Every structure is written in structure tokens, then in C-alpha cells.
Amino acid sequence: MDRSVFTRTFNKETVPDWRCPTCGTGKLTLKPDSLTVGEGSNSRQAHDHPAWGPEWIDYRFSCMFLCDSKPCAEVVACVGTGSVDHYGWFDEQTGHEEESYEDFFTPKLFVPPLVLMDIPKECPDSVCVRLKQSFAMYFADPGGAMNAGRAAVEALMTELGVARYTNSKGKRHPIPLHKRIEKLTAKYATPLKEMLIAVKWLGNAGSHDGNEPEHEHVRLMYDMLEHCLAEIYDNKVKKLKALAKQVNKKKGI
Numbered sequence: 001m002d003r004s005v006f007t008r009t010f011n012k013e014t015v016p017d018w019r020c021p022t023c024g025t026g027k028l029t030l031k032p033d034s035l036t037v038g039e040g041s042n043s044r045q046a047h048d049h050p051a052w053g054p055e056w057i058d059y060r061f062s063c064m065f066l067c068d069s070k071p072c073a074e075v076v077a078c079v080g081t082g083s084v085d086h087y088g089w090f091d092e093q094t095g096h097e098e099e100s101y102e103d104f105f106t107p108k109l110f111v112p113p114l115v116l117m118d119i120p121k122e123c124p125d126s127v128c129v130r131l132k133q134s135f136a137m138y139f140a141d142p143g144g145a146m147n148a149g150r151a152a153v154e155a156l157m158t159e160l161g162v163a164r165y166t167n168s169k170g171k172r173h174p175i176p177l178h179k180r181i182e183k184l185t186a187k188y189a190t191p192l193k194e195m196l197i198a199v200k201w202l203g204n205a206g207s208h209d210g211n212e213p214e215h216e217h218v219r220l221m222y223d224m225l226e227h228c229l230a231e232i233y234d235n236k237v238k239k240l241k242a243l244a245k246q247v248n249k250k251k252g253i
């Protein structure tokens, strides 16, 4: 999936190519007149500053998006923050410097959450639930989104039959995720295990102190998870690989 659309802002005129989270095919459009914008308290008070400019403005907004696919017509609520961009250019016809200001808005929350990864149909519910929790947090809390991605890998290990606990002296001890991934049967290739371990490290970064996780780190995690889930569950990939083998064997069709 092309996740670059989730790095974009929107305004009244332009909405990025965000797909409907319910039908997956319709495109989200801004519901006319639903955009409500307010300026933050500090932002309002800053207007008195002698150096004030529109670029200092800090908005909060709420709005509704509608799915443009008629049978679906899902309604998606959204809240977030906004700012003002300054554009300056030289107009050769008038011979003057021209300028304009444009509002733009950055979503922090979508309800229902946008779907940020391709998930194979065969992917178990326990994994999907964690992924959807991750999508819900992505825009406002990248660290939380990565943590939920790590929890999706824990659920995946359970679905693939890897034990969660060891028993010793009558006590149950949780097995660390790293060890669980290594315990996957030989059916799962080493590169896949390495990628799952990388997802685990990214997920750890989401829950521990240190550098604040950024959206780009979450998108990297989704790239890896998407690939792993397709490798494990997507029959299309398996069929294509089998077909590729046949083609290579015959050196043609």
C-alpha cells in the first residue's frame, strides 16, 4: 500500500486520496460545511505581539468525511490541528510581489480509523484487532501505534502455535517475544523471522524511553508487517511464487 497519502494535510479544496475504512474502495470527501475551526488560546493572545504573522496561528478543527461510494456512503469523523502557510511569488504581469495565505489541517484522529495496511483476508481476528488499535493511534500517538504493532506480532505467534509461557517449578513464565519468533518452525524462512524481530525492536522503541518514535518509523513497521502477513497468509503470493517456479522451470510459459 502507498502510505505517502497519510503524510499529507487537507483543506477545504483538497483532500488526499484517503480510502474509506469500511468499504476500502470509496474515496473520502469532506462533508460540505462540516469543517469547524477554532484558534487556540495562546494563538489568539499572540496576535498582539509586534512580530505576529498568520504563520503563528494554531488551529483546532473537527469535520466529517463521506465515502463517495454510493452503496457505502460511510461517515468518518475527524479532529486535529491546523496552521497557515504563506506563499509568495513575483507576478511578471503586474510587476509586483504577490502573496497569499492558505489554511491546512493535520488529522489526529479518525473515527472509524483509516486502514493503513493491506491485511490478507486469512489474517486471524486476534491479529487484526491489534492492527486496528495501531491504526487508531497512528496520527496522534506514533509510539502507541508501534506498541500495538508489536502486540500484533505477539498475537501472530500465538496463532502460529508458538507457546506463550514456559512452566518451571509449578510457575508460569512468559516467553520473550524475540524467543517466540525464533521458535517458529522451519516452515517459516529466516528472512521472515528477521523481519518479525525487526518489528519487535521497533515496537520496543514505541514503549520505552529514548528518541520519540516518528510517523516514518510506524510506516516502516507497517511495511514489514504487511510483507510478513502476506508471506504467511496471502494465498495470492504463494500461488504467484508457485507459478514463478513453474515458469522458471520451463524457461517460459
Ligand SMILES: [Zn+2]
Residues within 6 Å of the ligand: 020, 021, 022, 023, 024, 025, 026, 067, 068, 069, 072, 073, 074
Ligand atoms: Zn465506503
